[in-house]
Amino acid sequence: MKLRFEVDGDEFVLAGEASSKLKKVLMQLGISSQLIRKIAIAMYEAEINMVIHANGGFIDAEITPDKVFVSLSDTGPGIPDIELAMKEGYSTASDKVRELGFGAGMGLPNMKRYTDDMKVTSEVGKGTTVELTVFIS
Amino acid sequence: MTLKEVQQHLSAKVLVGEEYLDREVFSGCGSDLMSDVLAFVKDRVILLTGLVNPQVIRTAEMMDIHAIAFVRGKEPTEEVLKLAALKEMVVLSTEHPLYISCGLLYSNGLTGKKDE
Numbered sequence: 001m002k003l004r005f006e007v008d009g010d011e012f013v014l015a016g017e018a019s020s021k022l023k024k025v026l027m028q029l030g031i032s033s034q035l036i037r038k039i040a041i042a043m044y045e046a047e048i049n050m051v052i053h054a055n056g057g058f059i060d061a062e063i064t065p066d067k068v069f070v071s072l073s074d075t076g077p078g079i080p081d082i083e084l085a086m087k088e089g090y091s092t093a094s095d096k097v098r099e100l101g102f103g104a105g106m107g108l109p110n111m112k113r114y115t116d117d118m119k120v121t122s123e124v125g126k127g128t129t130v131e132l133t134v135f136i137s
Numbered sequence: 138m139t140l141k142e143v144q145q146h147l148s149a150k151v152l153v154g155e156e157y158l159d160r161e162v163f164s165g166c167g168s169d170l171m172s173d174v175l176a177f178v179k180d181r182v183i184l185l186t187g188l189v190n191p192q193v194i195r196t197a198e199m200m201d202i203h204a205i206a207f208v209r210g211k212e213p214t215e216e217v218l219k220l221a222a223l224k225e226m227v228v229l230s231t232e233h234p235l236y237i238s239c240g241l242l243y244s245n246g247l248t249g250k251k252d253e
């Protein structure tokens with residue numbers, strides 16, 4: 001099953017809608033709640049990043065019997081140093097974003113923690129793609 | 138601890154989910170940083186926070202958290218409460234600050250040790 005979501009980069013209030021929708025679909029498919037939670041958290045972190053650090057984009061999700069694969073692509077500023085960005089506590093979030101409860105520098109580490117595979121590709125000035133895989137055992 | 142007991146210990150108002158107050162929680166998580174909350178997976182958690190934007194509800198949703206206590210007398214907008222109601226959550230509001238709220242629940246037995 002393939003699903004595509006658009007993420008509006010200007011609507012902080014709506015961020016998380018796509019993750020919420022995917023979560024519902026996975027529940028209907030009868031996947032275990034522990035696995036769904038891992039996927040939902042990782043995707044939600046990535047979706048929030050698309051809104052707070054970039055200007056939105058597209059999410060493609062692919063569900064097969066053995067895994068859930070989610071690819072999130074934005075056309076934002078890109079990440080100059082991915083290794084640094086992956087460090088716990090590293091964040092370039094603005095004060096405004098921090099006031100909203102984000103900017104702990106835990107999003108990318110959380111994505112890694114909750115997925116079986118995570119790939120970040122980014123080009124400065126072009127955008128960022130995050131690919132998340134969780135195996136269904 | 139049932140949510141009814143949580144409500145009593147925090148002298149909290151019930152903003153949403155009066156009908157679910159018999160639900161039990163085993164552990165609490167107090168933070169104003171959503172990614173910190175997202176790093177902490179446990180079953181049957183109540184989230185205590187001073188933030189009231191819709192992403193608090195979303196964060197709880199992703200974590201399968203069904204109980205939220207807003208501290209420092211904070212109350213979210215109708216829109217946020219509607220989202221919480223849709224997710225069948227219990228939403229409380231207490232005048233106590235975050236530190237005191239967590240302390241009250243912990244000292245009354247919500248230590249997280251009974252989890253799972």
Ligand SMILES: Nc1ncnc2c1ncn2[C@@H]1O[C@H](COP(=O)(O)OP(=O)(O)OP(=O)(O)O)[C@@H](O)[C@H]1O
Nearest residue numbers: 049053085091092093102103104105106107108172
């Ligand atoms: N999609 C993106 N586009 C551009 N920069 C990004 C993107 N995602 C992450 N970054 C950069 O990587 C840093 C770390 O991201 P991470 O998600 O770990 O933390 P955060 O978003 O700053 O805070 P938190 O996720 O804890 O709320 C960000 O502060 C930002 O500089």
Ligand SMILES: [Mg+2]
Nearest residue numbers: 045049107108
């Ligand atoms: Mg983030």
